[in-house]
Amino acid sequence: MFKAIRIHTRIGRKAAMAGAAAALAFAPNVQAQRTQLKPGWNLFSVQQDIAVGKQNAEQAEKQLPLCNSPKVDAYLTQLGMKLVAHLDTHGATYPWEFHCVNDRAINAFALPGGYVFVNRGAIEAADNEAQLAGVMAHEISHVALRHGTNQASKAQATQGLLGITGGLFGGGVSGALLQQLGSFAAGGVLLRYSRTAETQADISGTQVLYDSGYDPRAMAQFFEKLEAETKGKNPPEFFSDHPSPDHRVDRVDQEIAKLGGPPPNAKKDSQEFEAAKREVMNLPIVKKAAPGAGGATGISKPEAPSSSMAAYQATGYTLRYPDNWKKYGDQDNVAFAPDGGVGNDSSGHGALAYGVSIGTQKVRDANAPSALDSATQQLIEGLKQSNPNMKVTRQAVRVRLNNQPALSTYLTNDSPVGGQETDWIITVMRPEGLVYIVCTAPQAEYSNYDKTFGSILDSVRFK
Ligand SMILES: [Zn+2]
Numbered sequence: 126m127f128k129a130i131r132i133h134t135r136i137g138r139k140a141a142m143a144g145a146a147a148a149l150a151f152a153p154n155v156q157a158q159r160t161q162l163k164p165g166w167n168l169f170s171v172q173q174d175i176a177v178g179k180q181n182a183e184q185a186e187k188q189l190p191l192c193n194s195p196k197v198d199a200y201l202t203q204l205g206m207k208l209v210a211h212l213d214t215h216g217a218t219y220p221w222e223f224h225c226v227n228d229r230a231i232n233a234f235a236l237p238g239g240y241v242f243v244n245r246g247a248i249e250a251a252d253n254e255a256q257l258a259g260v261m262a263h264e265i266s267h268v269a270l271r272h273g274t275n276q277a278s279k280a281q282a283t284q285g286l287l288g289i290t291g292g293l294f295g296g297g298v299s300g301a302l303l304q305q306l307g308s309f310a311a312g313g314v315l316l317r318y319s320r321t322a323e324t325q326a327d328i329s330g331t332q333v334l335y336d337s338g339y340d341p342r343a344m345a346q347f348f349e350k351l352e353a354e355t356k357g358k359n360p361p362e363f364f365s366d367h368p369s370p371d372h373r374v375d376r377v378d379q380e381i382a383k384l385g386g387p388p389p390n391a392k393k394d395s396q397e398f399e400a401a402k403r404e405v406m407n408l409p410i411v412k413k414a415a416p417g418a419g420g421a422t423g424i425s426k427p428e429a430p431s432s433s434m435a436a437y438q439a440t441g442y443t444l445r446y447p448d449n450w451k452k453y454g455d456q457d458n459v460a461f462a463p464d465g466g467v468g469n470d471s472s473g474h475g476a477l478a479y480g481v482s483i484g485t486q487k488v489r490d491a492n493a494p495s496a497l498d499s500a501t502q503q504l505i506e507g508l509k510q511s512n513p514n515m516k517v518t519r520q521a522v523r524v525r526l527n528n529q530p531a532l533s534t535y536l537t538n539d540s541p542v543g544g545q546e547t548d549w550i551i552t553v554m555r556p557e558g559l560v561y562i563v564c565t566a567p568q569a570e571y572s573n574y575d576k577t578f579g580s581i582l583d584s585v586r587f588k
Contacts, residue, residue, distance in 0.1 A: 158383050160328050164215055164271040168278040169237075171217040174271060178238025182222065185242060190411040192225035192245055200401040201225055201243055201261075204254070208262050211336035213329070214269045221265075227411045231351060232363045234316050235264035237273040245405040247363075251347060254398035255391070259334055259344025263367070266329035272322040320370040327373060331380045340391035341384065345377040424478045424542055426570075427463030430577040434584065437461070441485070441557055442527075445584035447577060450480065459483050461581070468541065476541035479566050479574065481581055486559045500559040501532050501552040514539045515548075526562075527585050529553050540567045547571045551582060 169177070192198070201223040209221055219239030229246040236242075241264050243257075251257040267273065318326070327344065335341040351363065370376070381387060434445035437452060439459065446452075446461040453460040453467060460467070462480025488500045501521055509515045519535035531553045540546035549564040562585070564578035 159332060160380060160383065162213075162270060162325050162329055164269075165275045166278060167271055167275050169271075169274040171271075174217075174268075174274050175220060175238035177274065178236035178240045179220075181236045182224075182238075182240035182242075185236070185240075186224065189242070190227040192227045192405060192408055194225060194404055194408065197225045197245075197248075197401050197404050198223065200397055201241075203397075204258060205241060205261055205265065208258060208333050208337055209265055211333050212262075212265050212269050213332075217269075219268060223261075225405065227408055229410065232366070233260050233264050234366060235268050236316075237268065237271065239265070239268050241265065241268075245408060248402055248405050250351070251398075251402070252350075253343070253394035255334070255339040255343035255393045256347040256350075257398065258337065258339050259330060259347050262330035262333040262337075263326045263344055266326040266333065267318065267322065270322070270325055270329060272318055272326070273316065276317075276319065276322070316366050318367055320368055323367055324370045324373075324376060326367075327370070327377055328380050331377050332384065335381070335384045335388065338388070338390075338392050340393050341381045341387060342377070343393070345374045349374055424468035424476070425465040427465040427479050430463065430574065434580070439483075440588075441555055441560070442585055442587045444483075444581060444586070446481065446581055477565055478541045478546065479570075481578065482563045482565070484561055485555070485557055486561065488554070488558045491554055491556065491558065497530060497532060497552065497554045497559070500554065501534065501550075501561075504552065504559060504561055505534065505536070505550070508536075518547075521552075524551070526551055526553050526582060527587050529555075529587060537568065542567055544568065549578060553587075555587060 205221060205223040221239040222241065224240075224242045225248070226242050226244045228244045229249070230244055231246040231250045233241070233243045233247050241261065243261065243264075247260055248257060251260070330344050331341045334344060348369065352369065428449060430447040431449040433448050435448040435450075436443065436445050437459070447463070450461045450463050450466075453462065460477055460480055460482035462477055466479035467477050486500065486504055488496060490496060491500075493499075498521070505517065515536055515538040517534060517536050519533075521532040521534045524531050524533045531551050534550045534552070536548040536550065537545050538548055545568045546565055547568050551562045551564075553560045562582065564574070564581070566574040
């Protein structure tokens with residue numbers, strides 16, 4: 126009976142009224158007011174979510190240490206599919222996969238299309254099955270609400286770039302963007318959620334827990350526990366990808382009230398959970414890269430930049446770069462970096478440690494007298510939002526680039542190789558928008574790159 130009502134409320138009020146009027150008479154109308162959620166605006170199709178997710182998942186499986194425990198994988202899959210059975214996918218069918226990562230950091234992530242990775246640390250930190258189910262219900266909700274590609278769509282539309290360290294490979298929508306999002310290095314944009322997306326995943330996750338018969342408070346309890354245990358310490362990775370929205374627990378409690386309150390016989394734990402937890406606790410510990418390396422993968426101290434230069438031609442400009450560097454991305458959103466200069470930071474997000482990235486940001490009124498100043502300020506504000514430790518160390522100064530008025534700004538940020546990096550940003554207003562060139566190197570090695578950065582900038586010719 127309950128089930129019938131649930132299905133009817135999902136397909137909409139009208140259908141519920143017409144079809145379930147009789148059923149409603151037999152059961153209290155406890156679920157009619159559950160919060161209705163829908164995926165937001167998206168440039169991608171569901172099929173593209175799956176394609177992007179699959180490509181990223183294949184890379185993640187190669188780059189991350191997996192638990193390689195058939196028992197634990199089977200347990201996660203069984204638990205995951207039990208939750209998926211109660212997830213509203215808005216008509217889409219996803220090829221769900223659940224993987225265990227041999228990483229003791231308390232984290233989990235879900236790529237678009239349904240590829241879910243749970244760190245052993247999350248299993249070890251959960252007090253019971255309901256808490257683990259809570260984390261997983263939250264993750265699969267991000268998939269069903271298509272938050273990853275919704276964010277990529279917004280980044281593309283408002284900025285024309287995917288952020289510099291969070292996924293520097295911007296580019297044209299469709300083909301080029303898809304190709305770039307297919308790189309695990311672009312994970313930053315797919316996996317760093319907004320607080321609004323977090324609240325939605327919390328609400329949907331609570332509904333899934335409730336409908337699966339778990340204590341619906343377990344998800345928020347787990348997040349609270351994580352926050353309390355790590356107060357004053359480095360927050361767990363989970364919160365850098367899933368920022369805590371305000372009043373998280375209150376909002377979840379409200380939803381539980383809408384659902385009719387915690388069910389009396391809610392499931393909390395299982396023997397299978399306890400067995401899987403014992404199993405992961407016995408796995409060998411995989412050491413992350415040495416602390417000095419910042420936990421980054423794929424990044425190592427590069428060879429010195431060659432003084433002989435290669436040419437690059439974009440739609441709006443040409444430039445030259447050291448011929449022992451590689452080009453990443455294409456068109457007007459590119460990066461040039463030496464081998465070892467690009468990789469993933471400790472949370473698996475794409476990062477450029479050494480090199481130059483160039484992008485174009487759309488500007489509403491490019492002809493306004495102060496357009497260069499205001500667009501530059503906007504760019505830097507945007508960067509600071511996605512890089513909370515980024516600071517301006519030298520305010521914008523007027524310079525010229527290929528005889529065009531330009532601004533030169535210096536910033537510092539956390540380097541993916543540990544310590545601080547220097548980011549030198551040159552901005553120029555062009556008919557296609559604000560062109561920005563970012564020269565990046567670790568602070569301690571910056572003087573080895575200053576001259577190369579200067580040569581690259583001197584070689585820029587606008588069309
Ligand atoms: Zn989240």
